[in-house]
Amino acid sequence: MKPTMAISPTRAENFAEWYQQVVRAAKLAEHAPVRGCMTILPWGYGVWELMQQALDVALKATGHKNVYFPLLIPLSYLEREAAHVSGFAKECAVVTHHRLVSDGAHLVPSPDARLDEPFVIRPTSEAIIGEAFARWISSYRDLPLLINQWCNVMRWELRTRVFLRTSEFLWQEGHTAHADAGDANAEARRILDLYADFAEDVMALPVIKGEKTPLERFPGAICTYCIEAILQDGKALQAGTAHFLGQNFALAYNITFMDARQARQHAWTTSWGMSTRMIGGMIMMHSDDNGLVLPPRVAPAQVRIIAIASNPHDLGQVQEFIASRLKPALQGLCWAGLCVRVEVLAVEGRPGAMFWQAVKDGVPLILQVGKREIERNTVSIVSRLSEGFQAESIALPDLGEQVPRLLTSIQSTLLSRARALQSSLMRKADTLDALQDAIGTRAPFGWAVCPMDIEAESSEKVQIILAELGATIRCVPLALDRTNAKCIFTGKPTPSKVVIAKAY
Numbered sequence: 424m425k426p427t428m429a430i431s432p433t434r435a436e437n438f439a440e441w442y443q444q445v446v447r448a449a450k451l452a453e454h455a456p457v458r459g460c461m462t463i464l465p466w467g468y469g470v471w472e473l474m475q476q477a478l479d480v481a482l483k484a485t486g487h488k489n490v491y492f493p494l495l496i497p498l499s500y501l502e503r504e505a506a507h508v509s510g511f512a513k514e515c516a517v518v519t520h521h522r523l524v525s526d527g528a529h530l531v532p533s534p535d536a537r538l539d540e541p542f543v544i545r546p547t548s549e550a551i552i553g554e555a556f557a558r559w560i561s562s563y564r565d566l567p568l569l570i571n572q573w574c575n576v577m578r579w580e581l582r583t584r585v586f587l588r589t590s591e592f593l594w595q596e597g598h599t600a601h602a603d604a605g606d607a608n609a610e611a612r613r614i615l616d617l618y619a620d621f622a623e624d625v626m627a628l629p630v631i632k633g634e635k636t637p638l639e640r641f642p643g644a645i646c647t648y649c650i651e652a653i654l655q656d657g658k659a660l661q662a663g664t665a666h667f668l669g670q671n672f673a674l675a676y677n678i679t680f681m682d683a684r685q686a687r688q689h690a691w692t693t694s695w696g697m698s699t700r701m702i703g704g705m706i707m708m709h710s711d712d713n714g715l716v717l718p719p720r721v722a723p724a725q726v727r728i729i730a731i732a733s734n735p736h737d738l739g740q741v742q743e744f745i746a747s748r749l750k751p752a753l754q755g756l757c758w759a760g761l762c763v764r765v766e767v768l769a770v771e772g773r774p775g776a777m778f779w780q781a782v783k784d785g786v787p788l789i790l791q792v793g794k795r796e797i798e799r800n801t802v803s804i805v806s807r808l809s810e811g812f813q814a815e816s817i818a819l820p821d822l823g824e825q826v827p828r829l830l831t832s833i834q835s836t837l838l839s840r841a842r843a844l845q846s847s848l849m850r851k852a853d854t855l856d857a858l859q860d861a862i863g864t865r866a867p868f869g870w871a872v873c874p875m876d877i878e879a880e881s882s883e884k885v886q887i888i889l890a891e892l893g894a895t896i897r898c899v900p901l902a903l904d905r906t907n908a909k910c911i912f913t914g915k916p917t918p919s920k921v922v923i924a925k926a927y
Contacts, residue, residue: 430783433712438656438866443585445706448783449715452585459583459590463699466784467586469723470702471593475573477625477720478595478697481617487569487597492551494575495542500550504675510642511546514578516590518542544577549643549668549694552598553676560690563602563682567610571597586703587660587927594698600678600690604669607691608646611665614695615648618663621697626705627718627837628652629845630662631922633898636880641694645669651897651922653845654707657868659897659926662704665695703927708844709837714783716807718837719830720759724766726826727786728802731774731793744797749790752819758827759834782807787833788826808833852923855888855911862894862925870924872900874908876917885912889923897922 434441451467501508522536573595580590601607622628630650640647644666652662673689709716732738756763781789791803803814850861852871861871905918
């Protein structure tokens with residue numbers, strides 16, 4: 424069944440433009456007046472709130488507590504950790520004045536209101552949180568210190584795309600301090616597992632857990648762990664990272680503690696984050712040529728009720744049926760530990776347009792109610808994943824069983840589909856020719872799993888080959904065996920394997 428309001432162009436015709444049209448059709452977000460920024464609209468923010476809620480519960484269950492730090496960071500704080508400031512210098516937005524004045528035609532910074540020290544708009548918060556940790560921690564009894572904040576950050580991007588890469592975005596960033604290296608590294612790995620579980624269980628997005636190579640590490644980190652998601656066009660998306668920072672930031676910000684033997688030690692720290700780019704990954708993984716497809720776990724409305732009425736009298740009857748019989752049948756219905764989220768659209772005329780808008784919005788279950796349903800005490804229910812959007816008639820007393828069953832089916836089907844795609848696009852490549860063939864030149868691109876000598880990463884040869892492919896080394900997968908093979912770039916024996924792919 425071909426909708427009259429389907430997405431154009433299709434994924435096959437122009438994947439990048441298709442993505443923009445899906446976002447626009449579902450009213451998820453729009454470009455803001457500020458270059459590279461976005462305004463997240465109610466439907467899109469509803470998705471973020473549900474993501475935030477699920478992840479916040481998981482973080483608090485592991486002992487992390489929420490805090491909030493200032494948006495503005497003194498420039499001198501960033502300068503204390505050389506690798507960190509170097510890594511973010513090109514992306515920093517800087518505040519230099521604290522007042523505007525009129526020059527007769529425009530508002531301009533006041534010459535006598537220049538700040539004594541510039542402030543950087545938060546690109547990430549290791550610097551300002553490191554300074555706080557140095558004040559908060561004095562004894563081993565203060566450790567581990569586990570905090571998280573939900574906030575916005577600013578990184579001045581040159582090429583932006585709504586949700587996937589914007590100059591300002593929303594995220595959570597965790598920061599922890601520990602008494603020893605093993606505990607800190609284990610914390611980073613625990614968060615990596617938590618992120619992977621969240622991606623798969625909530626977003627229905629399977630990921631590869633791995634470690635970033637030296638050139639791809641977070642600035643100032645000893646080790647960066649990541650989850651990499653594969654999307655419908657075969658490109659990769661870094662969906663979350665967890666960094667073992669060693670003592671680099673503790674040395675820079677003087678984060679010390681007195682151990683049990685009364686010796687002064689520097690702490691070991693971590694940081695980690697997941698952002699609204701996960702929404703972009705979800706869209707690109709699950710949506711189709713009819714519009715957005717939402718996993719029920721993050722659908723702001725899991726059920727949308729549409730009234731079918733051609734005149735005010737019929738509309739009144741349908742509204743009364745919904746209020747007196749249908750809504751009570753759904754009242755208190757739970758799924759995945761929460762009440763089922765139900766939305767009612769009871770508007771006279773154009774039920775077809777409302778139906779197709781529900782499709783483009785990605786609503787998991789669409790319930791239609793008209794005179795026929797009132798007479799039969801039923802509803803017509805359409806799953807967003809059903810072939811041709813065929814309606815199924817369900818008696819009202821059966822909704823309590825059928826709605827949770829259908830939501831479970833949609834959530835698990837989306838994960839199964841994504842896993843099947845991931846499996847089909849993961850390809851072994853033991854030679855340079857095989858690498859080129861594995862990645863391909865047309866979407867869907869492949870992911871190449873290659874033996875590689877990590878020390879060769881920065882060589883001119885490797886960088887030229889990757890540039891020609893338009894690909895990057897995504898990670899060293901944690902789950903792969905480490906049997907010796909010949910590096911595809913140097914021919915030397917190596918136990919390491921990497922994933923190479925085109926990426927967002």
